[in-house]
Amino acid sequence: MTSLIEQAKQKAAYQAVDEHVLPTHRVIGVGSGSTVVHVVARLLQRDPELNAKTVFIPTSFQSRGLLLDGGLTVGDVEQYPDIDVTIDGADEVDAQLNAIKGGGAAHLQEKVVAEAAKKFVIVADYRKDSKVLGEQWLKGVPVEVVPFAWRAVLKKLQAQGSNDAKLRMAVAKAGPVVTDNGNFIIDAPFGLINDPVKCLRDIKLITGVVEVGLFCNMAEVAYFGCEDGSVTIRTK
Numbered sequence: 456m457t458s459l460i461e462q463a464k465q466k467a468a469y470q471a472v473d474e475h476v477l478p479t480h481r482v483i484g485v486g487s488g489s490t491v492v493h494v495v496a497r498l499l500q501r502d503p504e505l506n507a508k509t510v511f512i513p514t515s516f517q518s519r520g521l522l523l524d525g526g527l528t529v530g531d532v533e534q535y536p537d538i539d540v541t542i543d544g545a546d547e548v549d550a551q552l553n554a555i556k557g558g559g560a561a562h563l564q565e566k567v568v569a570e571a572a573k574k575f576v577i578v579a580d581y582r583k584d585s586k587v588l589g590e591q592w593l594k595g596v597p598v599e600v601v602p603f604a605w606r607a608v609l610k611k612l613q614a615q616g617s618n619d620a621k622l623r624m625a626v627a628k629a630g631p632v633v634t635d636n637g638n639f640i641i642d643a644p645f646g647l648i649n650d651p652v653k654c655l656r657d658i659k660l661i662t663g664v665v666e667v668g669l670f671c672n673m674a675e676v677a678y679f680g681c682e683d684g685s686v687t688i689r690t691k
């Protein structure tokens with residue numbers, strides 16, 4: 456039996472693919488995470504001739520694997536800096552479509568691939584839908600840092616008000632999570648983030664920070680799968 460949450464993720468992902476991946480598109484960005492599994496599943500249900508004419512740009516080891524396992528052609532932003540549309544999940548989305556991302560430690564590549572796209576679409580289940588960032592996602596803003604600077608960055612984040620900021624530790628490995636780019640992640644809770652642009656700027660100015668999991672003014676539309684089986688669409 457598929458859980459309500461899984462059904463919600465699937466509905467949002469399928470509808471977003473159906474409404475935003477057009478037959479004329481040749482380069483599609485594909486985010487990371489468990490909701491994106493459904494995005495790839497829907498892409499694989501398209502006309503195989505269309506998929507054969509399309510290049511897919513993954514944002515992580517995980518999404519690259521999903522695409523390759525599906526027999527799709529993968530590329531990167533170096534080869535394809537102009538992407539037609541990127542679809543990705545999120546950890547939380549606010550009323551203005553600002554998002555927290557990086558729960559899967561993939562937000563650096565995700566942001567590059569989202570920014571390279573003409574249109575950035577978010578897919579999520581109802582648990583991610585907030586008015587203000589920090590309402591639902593309590594683990595904090597994921598901050599990718601170069602390994603040697605992690606403790607210095609941690610102290611700066613604490614000085615910026617994130618008293619509970621901490622290095623993300625791996626689960627099936629001793630020591631920290633190491634990202635696909637060889638960096639570490641600090642999770643920095645800031646309570647309710649009423650001004651995500653300022654929060655993003657302040658963190659990004661810390662030397663040693665590679666990328667911040669705050670996606671501000673980037674998404675054009677978000678699809679939320681709801682508990683009752685419907686899909687809520689939020690646009691700019």
Ligand SMILES: O=C(CO)[C@H](O)[C@H](O)COP(=O)(O)O
Binds near residue numbers: 488490545546557559
């Ligand atoms: O930002 C991400 C990974 O870095 C994911 O998109 C985010 O964590 C949502 O994942 P899921 O769809 O599994 O809830």
